[in-house]
Each structure stands twice: as C-alpha cells, then as structure tokens.
Amino acid sequence: MLAIDRHAWTNRWRRHHPGERLLLGGGGLVLALTLPPLTAGPLLCLLMAGATVVGAGIPMRAFLGVMALPAGFLLTSAPFLALSLDLRDGFHLAYSPAGATLALAVTLRSLGALSCLAFLALTTPVAELVPWLRRLGVPAAVVEIALLIYRLIFIFMERALTGQQAQAARQGYSTRRRSLRSLGLLIATLFQRALERARRLEVGLAARGYVGELRVLTPEHPLSQRRLAGIGGLLLAVALGSVLLDRGLA
Amino acid sequence: MTPIILSARGLEFSYPGGIVALSGLDLEVARGRKLALLGANGCGKTTLLLHLNGTLKPSRGQVLLDGAVAGYGRQALNVWRHKVGLVLQEPDDQLFSATVEQDVSFGPLNQGLPEAAVRARVAESLETLRIAALAERPTHSLSFGQKKRAAIAGVLAMRPEVLILDEPTAGLDPQGVAHLLSALEQLCLAGTTLVFSTHDVDLAYGWADDVAILGQGLVVCQGEALATLADAERLRAAHLRTPTLLALAVALGFGGGPDDPQPPPRTPAALIARIQSSRNASVKQSILKFHPETRPQGTYHREEPEMTGNQQPEHDHDHDHVHEHQHEHEHEHEHPGSGSHTHPHTYTHVHPHAHEDTNPHPQEGDHGAHDHDHTGEHGPHDHAH
Numbered sequence: 001m002l003a004i005d006r007h008a009w010t011n012r013w014r015r016h017h018p019g020e021r022l023l024l025g026g027g028g029l030v031l032a033l034t035l036p037p038l039t040a041g042p043l044l045c046l047l048m049a050g051a052t053v054v055g056a057g058i059p060m061r062a063f064l065g066v067m068a069l070p071a072g073f074l075l076t077s078a079p080f081l082a083l084s085l086d087l088r089d090g091f092h093l094a095y096s097p098a099g100a101t102l103a104l105a106v107t108l109r110s111l112g113a114l115s116c117l118a119f120l121a122l123t124t125p126v127a128e129l130v131p132w133l134r135r136l137g138v139p140a141a142v143v144e145i146a147l148l149i150y151r152l153i154f155i156f157m158e159r160a161l162t163g164q165q166a167q168a169a170r171q172g173y174s175t176r177r178r179s180l181r182s183l184g185l186l187i188a189t190l191f192q193r194a195l196e197r198a199r200r201l202e203v204g205l206a207a208r209g210y211v212g213e214l215r216v217l218t219p220e221h222p223l224s225q226r227r228l229a230g231i232g233g234l235l236l237a238v239a240l241g242s243v244l245l246d247r248g249l250a
Numbered sequence: 251m252t253p254i255i256l257s258a259r260g261l262e263f264s265y266p267g268g269i270v271a272l273s274g275l276d277l278e279v280a281r282g283r284k285l286a287l288l289g290a291n292g293c294g295k296t297t298l299l300l301h302l303n304g305t306l307k308p309s310r311g312q313v314l315l316d317g318a319v320a321g322y323g324r325q326a327l328n329v330w331r332h333k334v335g336l337v338l339q340e341p342d343d344q345l346f347s348a349t350v351e352q353d354v355s356f357g358p359l360n361q362g363l364p365e366a367a368v369r370a371r372v373a374e375s376l377e378t379l380r381i382a383a384l385a386e387r388p389t390h391s392l393s394f395g396q397k398k399r400a401a402i403a404g405v406l407a408m409r410p411e412v413l414i415l416d417e418p419t420a421g422l423d424p425q426g427v428a429h430l431l432s433a434l435e436q437l438c439l440a441g442t443t444l445v446f447s448t449h450d451v452d453l454a455y456g457w458a459d460d461v462a463i464l465g466q467g468l469v470v471c472q473g474e475a476l477a478t479l480a481d482a483e484r485l486r487a488a489h490l491r492t493p494t495l496l497a498l499a500v501a502l503g504f505g506g507g508p509d510d511p512q513p514p515p516r517t518p519a520a521l522i523a524r525i526q527s528s529r530n531a532s533v534k535q536s537i538l539k540f541h542p543e544t545r546p547q548g549t550y551h552r553e554e555p556e557m558t559g560n561q562q563p564e565h566d567h568d569h570d571h572v573h574e575h576q577h578e579h580e581h582e583h584e585h586p587g588s589g590s591h592t593h594p595h596t597y598t599h600v601h602p603h604a605h606e607d608t609n610p611h612p613q614e615g616d617h618g619a620h621d622h623d624h625t626g627e628h629g630p631h632d633h634a635h
Contacts, residue, residue, distance in 0.1 A: 006391075009391065151348060200340070203300065207331060208335075208344075209408070216352040217369065
C-alpha cells in the first residue's frame with residue numbers, strides 16, 4: 001500500500017495528465033475483457049510491464065510485487081477450474097480438455113486485466129484518479145469523502161503502527177492471549193482518537209472558511225495529443241496483434 | 251499608542267463537565283505587533299485562541315474586532331475568519347488534501363477568489379515559508395516541520411490581518427524554529443499582527459513585542475515583553491520561569507535600570523557583544539589615553555543610549571536596533587587596539603542564523619555612517635562584510 005503510493009507520487013509520468021494513464025490502463029482493461037484471452041492476456045501483461053518499467057521508470061520488482069498477490073490466488077485456483085465435479089453416480093472429479101482451455105482462458109484474461117490495474121495503481125495516485133469520478137457524475141460529497149479517507153488512511157496507519165509499537169514495547173504481544181487483548185484496546189483507542197481528530201479537523205477547516213465544500217485547485221497538467229495518439233496506437237496494436245495471433249493459433 | 255485590532259473582554263468559558271477554562275479573561279492585541287500568550291500546560295491558551303477566531307463562543311463576555319463586537323452569525327464569522335487566521339498546533343489536524351499545493355488553495359478558494367488569483371496566492375505563501383519545492387508533494391510524505399509550514403502557508407494564503415498560531419515552535423528542531431521565525435518576522439514587517447501561544451519563556455523574551463501571561467483562565471498581566479518578563483514572582487506563580495538570557499543579563503549587570511539606560515540584551519549575540527565590550531573596557535580605557543584621535547567615538551558612545559531611547563517608540567523590533575548599536579559599539583572598542591581588527595569579523599560569523607534571517611537588511615545606513623566615522627580617523631579600512 002505505502003510502496004504503491006510512493007511510486008505513484010514519484011514516477012516519471014507523475015507530471016503528465018492523469019487522463020493519459022487512465023486511457024492506457026482503462027483501454028487495456030476493456031481490451032482484456034473483450035479480446036480473445038489466449039493472446040490478448042500475455043500481450044497486455046507485456047505492454048503494461050513495459051509501460052510501467054520503461055515508461056514510468058518504476059522498478060520491475062514493484063510491478064511484480066503488486067501482481068504477485070492476486071496472481072498467486074489466480075494460479076492456485078486455476079487447476080480447479082479445469083476439473084469438473086460429476087455427481088451422477090457417486091462423487092467423481094472429471095478432467096476435460098475443454099475445461100483446461102476454459103481455465104487457461106480465465107487465468108490469462110484475469111492476468112491481463114490485473115496488469116492494467118497494477119500499471120494504473122503504480123503510476124497514478126488515488127487522489128488524482130478520484131476527481132475523475134466527479135466528471136463521471138459521482139456526487140461531490142462522495143468524492144470529497146473518498147479524498148478525505150485517502151488522506152486519513154495514512155494518519156490512521158501511522159497512529160496504529162506507533163500504538164502497536166508502544167504496546168509491544170511494554171510486552172503487550174508476548175502471549176496470544178495478551179495480543180488479543182492489546183489489539184482490542186488499540187482498536188478502541190484508535191476509534192476514539194479518530195473521532196477527536198475529526199472534530200479538530202473540522203475546527204481547522206472552519207478557520208479557513210469551510211462552509212460544506214472541500215474545494216481545492218486541481219493541478220494543471222497539459223494533455224499531450226502526441227502521447228494520447230501513441231497510447232491509442234499501442235492499444236490498437238495489441239488489439240490487432242491478439243486477433244491475428246489468435247487466428248493463427250486456430 | 252498602537253491601535254487595538256483584536257480584544258477580548260470578560261471571556262468566560264467552561265467545557266462540558268464543568269471544567270472552567272476561562273474565567274473573565276481580558277486581552278488586547280495591538281496592530282502590527284507580536285504578542286506571546288505565555289502560560290503553563292492546561293492554563294487555557296488553546297481555548298483562548300479558539301475564542302479569538304470565533305470557533306468557540308464564550309458563555310459570557312465578548313470579542314471585539316477593530317473595536318466592534320464580533321458576531322457569531324454565518325456572515326459575521328466569514329468576515330472574522332477572513333481577518334483572523336488560526337494555525338492549529340498539530341498540522342495533521344489541518345492538512346486534509348492530497349498535495350501541499352491543493353491544501354493551501356483551500357482557504358483562498360473559500361474566499362471566492364478566481365483561480366488565477368488563488369494560484370498566485372498559493373505560490374506566494376509557499377515562497378514566504380520557503381516550501382515552494384514541496385508544492386506537488388503528497389502531504390503525508392512530509393516531515394513534521396514541513397507539515398507545520400504547509401499548515402501555516404494554508405492560513406497565510408488567505409492574507410489574514412491577524413495570524414494566530416498555537417505553539418508554533420513545538421516539536422521543531424532549532425533550524426526549523428529559525429526558519430519559521432524568520433518567515434513570521436517577514437510577515438510582521440509586512441504588517442501582519444502575530445499572536446502565538448507558547449510556554450517557552452525564552453522564545454517570548456527573544457522574539458515577542460508584547461507578552462500576556464495566562465494563569466487559571468485569566469490574563470494575569472499583559473504588557474511590553476521586557477517589563478512583563480522581568481517579574482520573576484509573577485512568572486513563578488504562573489508555573490513559568492525567568493527567561494535564561496534575562497537572568498544571565500541581570501546577573502552580569504546588563505539588566506537595565508536607572509544606571510544603565512541600555513535595555514537588557516534580547517538575543518544571545520547581543521549578550522555576547524555586551525560581555526565582550528565590557529571585558530575590553532579596561533584595556534580600552536588605557537589605550538584611549540595613547541590614541542587621542544579616537545576620542546570623538548567616545549562622544550558617540552555617550553549619545554548612544556539616548557538614540558536607542560528615541561527610536562524605541564517608532565520601531566517594533568527595537569531589540570534589533572539595540573543589537574545594531576551593540577555591533578557599532580564593539581567596532582568602536584576594537585578599533586583602538588588596531589591589531590585585534592579581526593574580532594568584529596569573527597563576531598559576524600558567530601551571528602546566529604535566526605537573527606540573520608529575522609533581519610535580512612541590516613541597516614546599511616548605520617554601517618555606512620559607521621565606516622565614515624572610521625575612515626576619517628584611520629584612513630581607508632577594509633570593512634569586508
């Protein structure tokens with residue numbers, strides 16, 4: 001979570017218009033869901049890894065790290081997709097080539113879609129994506145709350161971490177029983193602190209003329225026609241490539 | 251007499267549960283000056299500050315803005331907060347936006363300024379606090395000192411006439427304090443009235459023009475910093491102590507008084523200068539006999555205290571003037587011993603950062619005049635400052 005956020009704020013494409021990255025990530029996602037998965041999946045993974053590492057200058061390790069957890073779930077469950085349960089006479093597990101193809105298709109499609117999300121998460125801070133929700137018609141209040149939560153998550157995590165360290169320093173986690181008790185106390189304290197903080201935040205905002213709307217300037221990043229065209233071209237190439245390769249395989 | 255921009259009359263306030271925080275408090279904030287609210291922990295400093303910008307409403311008493319009773323309606327509060335900016339002690343309580351730039355833009359946007367003007371204000375206040383480089387950084391990645399300055403920039407961007415800061419130096423390292431004070435000094439010179447709460451008597455002594463001592467929900471006394479902080483008994487009663495520099499100055503005989511028209515030094519540099527000049531006094535006395543040319547400076551010396559006295563009412567940062575005089579004073583004493591000419595230069599190096607900052611344009615005129623004095627007597631000198 002924190003590593004993702006750090007890369008999102010510091011990568012090479014940070015100053016580009018977030019719409020460009022949204023087009024690449026979102027467009028890739030649409031392709032992953034619509035094109036033949038056997039070819040589009042791997043191609044998209046390659047494209048997104050390339051864009052993240054070569055384009056935005058984020059280390060490959062970070063990209064693989066983000067992919068690892070969901071991919072792990074995906075790969076452990078894939079074999080079971082190839083099996084089918086036969087209950088007609090007794091309990092039978094059946095394997096069929098059709099099932100295997102289906103399992104492979106689902107896995108590759110998911111991996112392709114995942115890579116698009118990993119690219120977006122690593123290159124674009126949540127705080128820059130959320131304002132787009134407003135343009136898509138999400139009410140201002142919801143967007144403001146989302147942004148506040150984004151900001152408060154970090155304060156809250158810091159508090160939770162230091163609280164936990166302070167408890168551990170006083171042997172609060174020495175046995176399983178004590179751990180449970182300490183954790184409960186920590187959660188109760190954090191809840192109370194969060195309420196106090198919310199009240200103080202209100203005072204701070206009111207001092208700056210808050211009247212119910214959290215309006216801030218959005219950063220000005222010019223939308224580059226050239227980069228947009230490049231992204232469009234890449235997506236088109238992936239689309240054409242996957243369709244042609246898929247024909248070739250069939 | 252400087253006009254009173256903000257004042258409190260008979261403020262009473264209790265928190266739920268019957269904890270009395272203010273019990274008939276009176277306070278006056280003079281326009282364009284730096285007022286320190288000194289008090290021990292839990293004496294009602296923060297509660298008072300929250301009254302001064304209308305966040306809390308007193309159960310009795312009133313707050314006056316430019317002599318008019320302040321109201322608590324929506325419109326009145328808007329005007330109030332436009333005029334009086336409040337910076338909370340904990341910057342995380344104030345920074346809510348993803349990036350520094352965005353957060354600072356919040357206040358000016360609420361004032362209804364057009365976007366271009368807001369951008370200009372944001373750039374300006376980030377510049378004043380020297381955090382322009384942090385503009386696009388996410389707020390959660392900043393250090394405490396950086397957060398603190400970002401929080402102040404957010405209030406500054408609204409261009410308040412009075413800037414109220416709750417414990418502005420708490421938790422900052424010495425350099426952080428120096429940077430912050432120099433930025434605030436700049437604001438004060440530009441005409442902003444500063445009110446800050448602190449329990450740091452040394453900070454109040456070295457930096458504030460006026461001091462109000464709080465105890466048990468009351469302003470025990472309020473007045474010019476030097477006079478207020480000289481009362482050791484009263485300070486002790488308020489769980490405070492005499493400022494270190496003042497105690498030292500008094501012990502060394504620089505505490506002011508009828509015999510010594512010079513006020514006690516307000517900065518470490520000024521104290522050092524006085525110690526050095528008095529240490530050299532005896533040496534100089536004997537040298538003076540052999541250097542008759544230096545006598546006109548002796549005349550200047552005798553006039554000096556009067557000058558300081560005359561300048562005081564016109565200048566808010568009179569201790570700087572005192573300091574300048576110290577500086578000249580020292581040169582003057584060094585000159586007769588022509589061999590020890592390096593001394594003033596060493597002294598310039600010792601010059602603490604904070605002070606260099608707070609006084610970005612040391613009176614060039616003073617130095618010029620001073621050089622003249624000497625060139626007349628000693629021929630061309632190389633004053634490589």
